[in-house]
Amino acid sequence: MSGGGKQHFDKVVFKRPDSLVDVKTHFCPGCHHGIAHRIVAEAIDHFGMREKTVGVACVGCSVFLYDYIDVDVVEAPHGRAPAVATGVKRALPDHFVFTYQGDGDLAAIGTSEIIHAANRGENLTVIFVNNTTYGMTGGQMAPTTMLGQKTSTSPYGREFSNDGYPIKMAELLAQLEGVAFSARVATSSPAQIRKAKEAVKTAFDMQIRRMGLSVVEFLSTCPTNWGMKPLDARNRVLGEMIDYFPLGTFKERKQADFV
Amino acid sequence: MRDMDKTNTDVIFAGFGGQGILMVGNLLSIAAMEEGRQVTYFPAYGVEMRGGTANCTVVISDDEIGSPVVGHPRACVVMNAPSLEKYQSMMSPGGTLVVNSSLVEKGDVKRTDLSVLFVDANEIARGVGSLQLASMVALGAYAAKTGVVGIDTLCGCLPKVVSKKYEKFIPLNISALKEGASFA
Amino acid sequence: MKDADAGTVHREFVKGNEAICHGALAAGCRHYFGYPITPQNDIPEYMSTHMAAHGGVFLQAESEVATINMLLGAAAAGKRVMTSSSGPGISLMQEGISYMAGSELPAVIVNISRSGPGLGGIAPSQGDYFQAVKGGGHGGCRIPVLAPHSVQEMYELTMHAFELADRYRTPVMILGDAIIGQMKEPYTPGLCEPPGPIDKPWATTGCAGRPRQHVKSLYLKDDDIERHNWKLHEKLQRIEKAEVRAESYHLEDARIVLVAFGTAARVCKTAIQWARKEGIAAGMIRPVTLFPFPKTLVHETAGKADLLLVVEMNTGQMVEDVMISTSHHDKVRFMGKPCAMPTPDDILAEIRLLAGKTS
Ligand SMILES: Cc1ncc(C[n+]2csc(CCOP(=O)(O)OP(=O)(O)O)c2C)c(N)n1
Ligand code: SF4
Numbered sequence: 130m131s132g133g134g135k136q137h138f139d140k141v142v143f144k145r146p147d148s149l150v151d152v153k154t155h156f157c158p159g160c161h162h163g164i165a166h167r168i169v170a171e172a173i174d175h176f177g178m179r180e181k182t183v184g185v186a187c188v189g190c191s192v193f194l195y196d197y198i199d200v201d202v203v204e205a206p207h208g209r210a211p212a213v214a215t216g217v218k219r220a221l222p223d224h225f226v227f228t229y230q231g232d233g234d235l236a237a238i239g240t241s242e243i244i245h246a247a248n249r250g251e252n253l254t255v256i257f258v259n260n261t262t263y264g265m266t267g268g269q270m271a272p273t274t275m276l277g278q279k280t281s282t283s284p285y286g287r288e289f290s291n292d293g294y295p296i297k298m299a300e301l302l303a304q305l306e307g308v309a310f311s312a313r314v315a316t317s318s319p320a321q322i323r324k325a326k327e328a329v330k331t332a333f334d335m336q337i338r339r340m341g342l343s344v345v346e347f348l349s350t351c352p353t354n355w356g357m358k359p360l361d362a363r364n365r366v367l368g369e370m371i372d373y374f375p376l377g378t379f380k381e382r383k384q385a386d387f388v
Numbered sequence: 389m390r391d392m393d394k395t396n397t398d399v400i401f402a403g404f405g406g407q408g409i410l411m412v413g414n415l416l417s418i419a420a421m422e423e424g425r426q427v428t429y430f431p432a433y434g435v436e437m438r439g440g441t442a443n444c445t446v447v448i449s450d451d452e453i454g455s456p457v458v459g460h461p462r463a464c465v466v467m468n469a470p471s472l473e474k475y476q477s478m479m480s481p482g483g484t485l486v487v488n489s490s491l492v493e494k495g496d497v498k499r500t501d502l503s504v505l506f507v508d509a510n511e512i513a514r515g516v517g518s519l520q521l522a523s524m525v526a527l528g529a530y531a532a533k534t535g536v537v538g539i540d541t542l543c544g545c546l547p548k549v550v551s552k553k554y555e556k557f558i559p560l561n562i563s564a565l566k567e568g569a570s571f572a
Numbered sequence: 573m574k575d576a577d578a579g580t581v582h583r584e585f586v587k588g589n590e591a592i593c594h595g596a597l598a599a600g601c602r603h604y605f606g607y608p609i610t611p612q613n614d615i616p617e618y619m620s621t622h623m624a625a626h627g628g629v630f631l632q633a634e635s636e637v638a639t640i641n642m643l644l645g646a647a648a649a650g651k652r653v654m655t656s657s658s659g660p661g662i663s664l665m666q667e668g669i670s671y672m673a674g675s676e677l678p679a680v681i682v683n684i685s686r687s688g689p690g691l692g693g694i695a696p697s698q699g700d701y702f703q704a705v706k707g708g709g710h711g712g713c714r715i716p717v718l719a720p721h722s723v724q725e726m727y728e729l730t731m732h733a734f735e736l737a738d739r740y741r742t743p744v745m746i747l748g749d750a751i752i753g754q755m756k757e758p759y760t761p762g763l764c765e766p767p768g769p770i771d772k773p774w775a776t777t778g779c780a781g782r783p784r785q786h787v788k789s790l791y792l793k794d795d796d797i798e799r800h801n802w803k804l805h806e807k808l809q810r811i812e813k814a815e816v817r818a819e820s821y822h823l824e825d826a827r828i829v830l831v832a833f834g835t836a837a838r839v840c841k842t843a844i845q846w847a848r849k850e851g852i853a854a855g856m857i858r859p860v861t862l863f864p865f866p867k868t869l870v871h872e873t874a875g876k877a878d879l880l881l882v883v884e885m886n887t888g889q890m891v892e893d894v895m896i897s898t899s900h901h902d903k904v905r906f907m908g909k910p911c912a913m914p915t916p917d918d919i920l921a922e923i924r925l926l927a928g929k930t931s
Binding site: 192204206208233238263266267269270272281282283284285291292294331 | 609621634637832
C-alpha cells in the first residue's frame, strides 16, 4: 500500500460524513467513542442540519467533541450538559441541540441535570456513552460499573453493600413523561451499529418534531482502563454488559401530547 | 554556577508506555535514597499518558532539592524515536544521552555537544531473556556511564520496585542491569 | 547537606498524594469521601485500597456536592473526616464548606490544585490562592489554609490540619498542587505526634442521657446571627494569633527576600542557593500557613531588606497579602508564571537584575 496522495475512484460508495472533521482522534485503540462520533455526524448529515446544530460537550474522554464534529460546540462543566443545552435550546428554539455525555458525567455528577431536563421535556437529544468506568481520569468506579468489576477505586470489585448497583439510565429515563424516546444500543458488531444509527436518527427526528427529550445510551468500551485487548473489550460488551444492560427501545412517543 | 558534578544530577527517562519507564525511574530513585542521597521523582500523569507515551524525571543531589522538574536535563535515557525528538534539543550542553539504538536511528542524534551512548537495548534484553527488560538494560548503561549510583545498589533495590507477582524475574533484571553496565 | 541519619531513620519513598493518606490515617481519620479528578486520584485510590483494613469507611460519592455534604454529616457525628479534590471539584464544595464553617464542624479538605479557570487543565498552578485564603464560600466564611512544599510536609501538615480542625472546630484546607501531589521523594513517617483523641460533646450522636442538641448554621432570631458572626470572628483572631507558621530561609543577612509558598518555594530555594554562590545575599520567607498569613514576619523583614520578590505560579495573588502586611510597598516586586513551574534559572535572572548584577 502506498502512503502517497488520495487515490481517485469513479464512484463513491463510502465516505467520511461531512460533519466529521478529517483528523486523527485521541481515542485509545479499541475505544468505541469514535464509532459513536461517526454515527452522530452521519445523522447530522442525514438531516442536513450541520449549520443549525449546536453540540454540548461534557467533561470526560469525549470533551474534545469540538475537535471532531464540524458544528458549533459549547463546553459544559462536568455533568451540567443538559442544563447548558437547555439554555442553548431556549435561546435558539429552531436549532438542533444535542449533548454527548459519559456515564460518570450523566449518571453520577449530572443525574440531577439529566432528570430535570428530561422531566421538563426539553427538546434535546442526549447521546450517552456507557463504558462502565471513568475513562479520562484513569478508570475509577462509575455508577454503571458492574458488580464485581475491579476499578482503581473499587480495587476488590464493586460490592452492592458499599456502592449499590449499576444504574440503568435508559430504563430510568423512559419512566419520565417528558421523555419522547429512550433506547440502548451497542456498537460491537455491524448489525448493532446499523441499529444504533437507526436509533440516533429516530432520536434526532423526535427533537425535530418537538416531541420531547430523546436519549440514546451506547454500550461502549474502555480497553485502556479495563486492562483488556480491544477484541476482549468488545466481547465483554457482547457478554456480561448486554446481559445486565439489555439493548432495545424503552420508550418511543408516537404523537406529541403537548402541542 | 551549575556544577556538572556527576553525582548531583538529573535525568529524564522517556519511551512508550509498557517499556517500564516509570519502574526504572523508581528504581534509580530508591537506589539513590539507599545511598543516603536526596532524591525526587516526577512522573507524567493524567491525560499526558494517553497516546501511549511515558516519561519521568529523577533529580539526585546532596543538597535539598528545589524543582523536581527540569527544563534542561543533564541526562536523558530515550527508549524510542519520539522521545529523542522531544528531548535532545532541551538537554544541557555536555549532558549524557543514552539512546536505545534498537528503536532509534543513530543519525537522528543531531547534537554534537553531548556525550552519547548507543545501547542496543532491545537486542540485549532479548538475549537476557525478555524484551521487557530493555529499559533495565538502558538504566544499567546509564548508571555505569555516569556513576550516579552503584550497580550493586540498583540490584539490591529491585525487590522494592518489583511486585510480589514478578519476584521470580529479579535475577533476570539483575542480568539486564549488568549487561547494560558492561556496555558503558 | 548529606542526610546523616539515612542509615538509621526509616525513610519511605512515596508520592505526595500518598503521604497525605499516611498522615490522615496516622491522625485517626477513618472516614474519607471523594470523587475522581486529576491530579489527586491517588488519594481516593489509596483510601479505597487501605481504608477497610483500618476499619474505616471509603465512599466514592456521585459528585463533589454530595462529597462535601457526606463530610458534613460524618463530621457532625463526631468523626475525623477528610476529602480531596482539585479546582473544579473544590468550587462545587464551597457551599458545603461555608455551611461547615458556619456550623463549626472540623474537617480536612485537600486541594491538589490544577490550572484554571473553568476546566483549565491539569498542569500545576497556584491559581486557587484567593479562593482558598479569602474564603471561597459565601457569608464571610474563612478557614485555615496550609501549604506543604515537600512530601514530608504533605504527611506532617495533614496531621496538623486534623489537630487544628478539632481544636478550633473548623474546616481546614491543605493547598497543594499537581507537582507536590505527583512527585515522589523520601519522607520519614512518625517524626511528629499524631493528634490525640478529643472529646466532641457538641456532636449529634443521639440525645441519650442529655438534652437534644443541633449542628446548624441558621440563626433567624433577634440578633443571633450577628452574635454568631462575632464569635466566628473572635475564633479567627485566636487562630491568627497562635497558628501562624512560616519558614525563614537564609533570612539573617538577606538583602533580597523572596516570598513564595508550596512548589514555587522549592524552585526559589534552588535559585537562592545559586545566587548565594554568586555572592548575592538572597533569602526567603515561605508561608506555611497561608491563612493566617505571616504578616509580622513579612513586615519586619520588609523593613530590613532591600527588596521583596514575590514568586507565584499565577498572575499575582499572594502578593496582595504581602502588600497588606507591609507599608513598604515600594520594595515589593512580583514574578508570576501562571500554570507552569518557573525555572530556577528564570528566578536567578530576576534576582540578579534586582541585585543590579548582570553576570
Ligand atoms: C467538578 C469536576 N469533578 C471532577 C472532574 C474530573 N473528571 C474529568 S472527566 C471525569 C469523568 C469521566 O468519566 P465519564 O463521564 O464516564 O466519561 P469517559 O471519560 O469514560 O468517556 C471526571 C470525574 C471534573 N472535571 N470536574
Ligand atoms: S481511556 Fe477509555 S474511554 Fe477514554 S479514549 Fe481510552 S479507551 Fe476510550
